[in-house]
Amino acid sequence: MTALLDVSELTVRFGSSQILHGVGLTVAHQGVTALLGRNGAGKTTTLKAVLGLVPRTGRIRLADEDITALPTHAIVRRGLGYAPEDRNVFASLTVTENLELAARGSGPHHYDLVYDMFPELKQRGKQRAGSLSGGQQQMVAIGRTLLNDNRLLLVDEPTKGLAPKIVTEVADVLARAAEKVPILLVEQNLALVRRIADHAVVLEQGSVVHTSAAADLLTDADLTRELLGVA
């Protein structure tokens, strides 16, 4: 069976500096694929490049379709949900408006699922998203991706800057979401990766340096330290 997402020779340049040097990776049809690496390794850029949010060369296939040349909105409509690193909720819009904006096409739209996972979003429906806490904004960002029937979620550092209690909550939601839809997850929190990731891809200076089952990487303390600088 072919991979759900098949990225090859992905290259990104900003001016004279090259951020990605021919990244190749695949995301399986099930489970969580963790995209790991030190700061500045190119993880966020890889997600953005898949979505066409930054100019890139290479080849990106979603299932059997080459989506490289498509504009971002068309790529997303193929069934991708994106929760960016900085959440990028629309600060001047209410929580409900943020969700409505994300509801694609004729649906179905899983408001029940989103409100079930994040009851707070329903209570705070009329509140401007800009006045939410970081954790609540992350709920909006993840909620947006769960609203539609997506084939793949791209989730970028969902626990960054969050309080430990919220981290657990976000991890629970991601674990639950991963039962239904595969996730390509960028995450620095290795405890979270250990808990929910099935596969691991490690980037270093814009190139893939390691690909394995997540458990194989994370149970090998030496390898983890070598690749990620942490134990």
Add this chain to the structure above:
Amino acid sequence: MSTLVLLSLTGLGLGALYFLVASGLSLIFGLADVLNFAHGLFLSVGAYGTWWAADRLGLGFVPAAAVGVGLGALAAVLVELLLIRPLYARPIDQVLVTVGLSLAGVALLQAGFGADPVTFPKPAWTEETTTVLGATVPNDRFLLIGVALAVLALLQLFLHRTRFGLIVRAGVEDRAMVTALGINVRIAFTVVFAIGGAAAALGGVLAGVYYGDVSPGQGTSLLIFAFIVVVIGGMGSVAGSALAAVVVGLVQQFTSYYAAAGVGEASVVLVLAMVLLARPGGLTGRTA
């Protein structure tokens, strides 16, 4: 007292004109990052279109104005599709194209209808006056203010009650994220151009009523004040444009009357400088 009332209503009327031009300008800049120097052309298309429909087709004022507004919206859509769209992400080229278009537009209007002002077919009742608190106020002031208020209300309804409006508000904040939600934001660009073109054309119709005639350069000279209004009000904010238009219109009228003609224009620039020093993002700017 009667002078104050007349100056205030005239200032508000002038502000209404500025608002009609500035609202579209502000939305277009806020959403699409396009500094549209050709926006004054839409105003002229509206004014000349109305004059043409009334003079040549013999239509009454309201249907003629509808023709003018329709032509203004059409012109805006064509400009967006044919000239701006190929140049997104090339801001310098966009500025050159829109500046060139505004110059070419004035020249074309001159070639077609002559350089001299043409008498605008304003309805007879706008030439009459109404007494308000002892002041004799020309009726056209009420028309200007009323139409601007109606446009403001319609724009707010559009922005807050429709999906396109939601996309526009979100796009003004973070366009890339809107596309990352699977929304083709380019369609919203075209819609905003159409709305902005229609509003500017309506401004052209009202400018014709207010000044009594239309000339090829009218759009360009009003555009300068509209730009000032947009900057004072905050880019991308319709409510900010409305507030700033009122401020600019009133300041201009009062200083022109109590100081000297010409001081009005200069004082508007002074207001602009003060606002930018105090609030670099404009009156409604959330971030500096």
